[in-house]
Amino acid sequence: MTSAFFQGEVCTGLDERWVKVDQWSWSQTHNSTSVPTQETIDKALKYQADSGLPDIAVSPARGKFLYLQAKLSKMLTTFLTLTSIRKNILEVGTLSGVSTIFFATTSPTTKITTIEINPQHASVARHNLATANVSNRVEIILGEGIDVKGYYSYYMISSSLTRPKGLIIVDDVVRRGNLVDEGTARSNVNIEGARRVNSNAGRDGRVESVVMQMVGEKNYDGMLYAVVKG
Numbered sequence: 001m002t003s004a005f006f007q008g009e010v011c012t013g014l015d016e017r018w019v020k021v022d023q024w025s026w027s028q029t030h031n032s033t034s035v036p037t038q039e040t041i042d043k044a045l046k047y048q049a050d051s052g053l054p055d056i057a058v059s060p061a062r063g064k065f066l067y068l069q070a071k072l073s074k075m076l077t078t079f080l081t082l083t084s085i086r087k088n089i090l091e092v093g094t095l096s097g098v099s100t101i102f103f104a105t106t107s108p109t110t111k112i113t114t115i116e117i118n119p120q121h122a123s124v125a126r127h128n129l130a131t132a133n134v135s136n137r138v139e140i141i142l143g144e145g146i147d148v149k150g151y152y153s154y155y156m157i158s159s160s161l162t163r164p165k166g167l168i169i170v171d172d173v174v175r176r177g178n179l180v181d182e183g184t185a186r187s188n189v190n191i192e193g194a195r196r197v198n199s200n201a202g203r204d205g206r207v208e209s210v211v212m213q214m215v216g217e218k219n220y221d222g223m224l225y226a227v228v229k230g
């Protein structure tokens with residue numbers, strides 16, 4: 001699978017086992033009492049596809065992982081996924097609202113502001129959030145959340161917003177391994193930004209950080225975790 005989001009980046013083949021493991025373990029761990037319900041996720045993803053949006057939402061497993069992180073952490077920052085301070089979450093990059101639905105489900109008091117640059121994506125998200133019955137706690141802002149050149153600037157802003165013991169997650173920083181390809185990085189702002197986030201987090205004396213590579217039905221990528229000291 002490839003997408004506009006990964007344009008110009010060398011792709012690794014999608015290993016069928018990653019897909020099967022994601023789907024099987026999801027079927028075991030996300031049961032009829034789990035939230036958001038399977039029906040809610042399926043409906044949102046179907047409307048996203050029917051509306052012609054790219055297939056770049058979080059996978060259900062990854063959405064649930066972020067949901068669990070949000071539940072565990074008082075403060076969480078992820079992008080293009082979210083920024084959160086206590087139960088107020090700011091998400092940059094809504095797409096069709098799938099990750100927003102996961103976050104909105106963490107607690108009935110969680111309030112989310114989500115920023116989306118593409119009007120069609122925002123409109124699809126509005127529909128999906130209403131269908132998932134969470135629109136009353138989500139505000140969608142149409143506009144440029146942050147300069148897109150930058151995972152780097154996302155990191156800088158978020159680390160300054162995050163309080164001691166807060167967790168910052170920067171999503172999609174491994175870029176199917178292109179992270180280590182300096183040549184590709186020179187012509188691709190996403191890779192260049194991901195590289196800068198890595199080195200910047202390492203130089204930032206306020207945080208302890210690590211990058212976790214991940215594989216799954218959405219191929220191969222990873223997240224940078226940084227916990228603010230204190």
Ligand SMILES: C[S@@+](CC[C@H](N)C(=O)[O-])C[C@H]1O[C@@H](n2cnc3c(N)ncnc32)[C@H](O)[C@@H]1O
Nearest residue numbers: 057058093095098099116117118144145146148
């Ligand atoms: C990977 S998708 C987000 C996926 C979504 N968070 C999810 O997991 O379901 C990235 C989204 O960010 C939006 N985007 C890109 N640059 C942006 C910016 N500077 N400000 C706001 N949104 C942006 C794109 O239009 C796209 O909808």
